[in-house]
């Protein structure tokens with residue numbers, strides 16, 4: 001794998017695909033979480049310290065999905081200009097801005113860029129050609145730089161113009177940035193070189209998405225823990241009453257097939273024995289502990305119960321490799337945070353005792369951060385959907401294009 005470490009950028013213009021798709025407060029236009037920008041800074045510093053210049057390209061939101069009433073793109077809402085101050089502050093270099101990502105002005109600004117300087121291009125997704133993976137559009141972008149650097153793991157599962165198609169215009173001058181290299185190395189540590197016992201923990205609410213990953217994970221893991229909103233579809237499939245808990249009724253057969261596959265492979269599957277149930281999806285709802293064999297009508301499981309939390313924690317503490325995607329309950333509400341918190345503590349303890357732990361997917365990362373454990377796990381992925389597809393066993397276009 002070629003990374004920025006393998007190239008010298010002196011006198012070169014690096015066209016860097018970054019993931020600056022950061023959350024922005026619609027009222028104040030302020031960035032509410034700059035983690036994605038922060039993550040890319042070492043890559044950019046390496047290029048600048050070599051004596052190179054950086055031309056940054058990214059998307060922000062989905063501007064073409066929500067046009068203005070007159071049918072045009074809402075530039076003010078979706079402009080990447082809003083990220084300039086943060087990038088400049090974090091990098092310690094004042095960043096120039098090209099009001100279009102292609103065209104004469106962008107070309108001229110890129111041509112005039114001197115070593116040590118940084119130019120940010122306007123939102124790639126103002127053009128439909130970006131998401132379509134249009135070759136001509138990728139060709140126009142490619143004219144802006146000498147070396148293509150891909151550091152956008154968050155979009156590596158998309159065959160877009162700037163993330164994948166563009167690579168062919170740089171047959172001899174392309175590499176991964178540190179974010180990409182680190183994400184791939186850490187994901188591979190789990191999926192390809194796991195020390196045993198290997199435990200995967202899945203939870204959260206996007207049941208059907210995660211069932212796809214389980215299919216592939218069952219071939220790799222020793223233990224599979226299923227909590228959060230995921231669990232109730234499995235419990236229902238086994239014939240239990242789940243009340244008003246989250247449940248995807250059209251996935252029951254798939255759950256049964258996965259349970260059978262796990263048994264056939266000798267994988268230990270852990271479903272929660274009990275839950276904290278509530279009579280409404282609210283922190284103010286009435287709540288109680290409940291055995292998962294029968295949840296009454298009108299009650300919903302919003303957290304794993306204390307018995308489940310203790311059983312899961314014991315399995316986790318005995319593991320050498322841990323992959324965690326999805327919270328064990330509605331951790332955003334204090335009343336239903338305990339299962340996720342106990343799990344986070346167990347992952348931290350296992351890590352302290354030498355296990356490798358990878359936390360993937362936005363919400364698990366947010367949960368680990370909420371309870372103050374982000375520095376007590378081995379790696380927190382920035383990758384959401386891309387990481388999940390990697391774990392499904394798919395070849396990610398953003399990675400494949402760089403290796404061909």
Ligand code: AMP
Nearest residue numbers: 204205206228229301302326329330363
């Ligand atoms: P995901 O994006 O699939 O990881 O889902 C994360 C979301 O799942 C979080 O916002 C949690 O509040 C939610 N969640 C976790 N457990 C449950 C549950 N038992 N019922 C409903 N939502 C849940």
